[in-house]
């Protein structure tokens with residue numbers, strides 16, 4: 682099977698390819714090499730694309746499935762570049778009952794992307810998260826490290842606009 686490499690694929694960009702090779706070569710003999718390598722790739726490259734997963738598997742002589750399994754299990758690994766800001770929607774019970782599904786629908790309308798996706802301008806990534814402990818303020822979203830409660834769908838566009846405006850300055 683051949684994999685078609687995308688234009689922004691790190692393996693195709695010489696400087697990034699060098700970083701990837703360096704991380705793999707430095708770490709591959711260590712115990713727990715898979716986690717260490719994936720962590721470093723996430724930190725230094727910003728995401729772990731499917732071709733990168735296949736490449737790591739090949740270099741470590743392990744199956745693509747086992748690498749893919751680790752990447753999909755831990756939510757701090759992403760397979761696409763993240764946006765500058767990450768908006769997370771709390772999927773805990775209180776927030777779910779309190780209107781998160783409707784808020785997610787609104788977010789899709791406003792941003793044009795769904796959960797797990799990033800806007801084409803790389804400004805926003807939308808994600809789901811677990812209860813953040815602010816249940817009395819449901820429905821809750823977090824924007825980067827800030828917890829924002831009682832977000833009604835009609836308020837959501839304002840939050841996004843604020844990020845867009847801040848980004849423009």
Ligand code: FES
Nearest residue numbers: 773776812815816
């Ligand atoms: S359920 Fe959303 S903050 Fe607890």
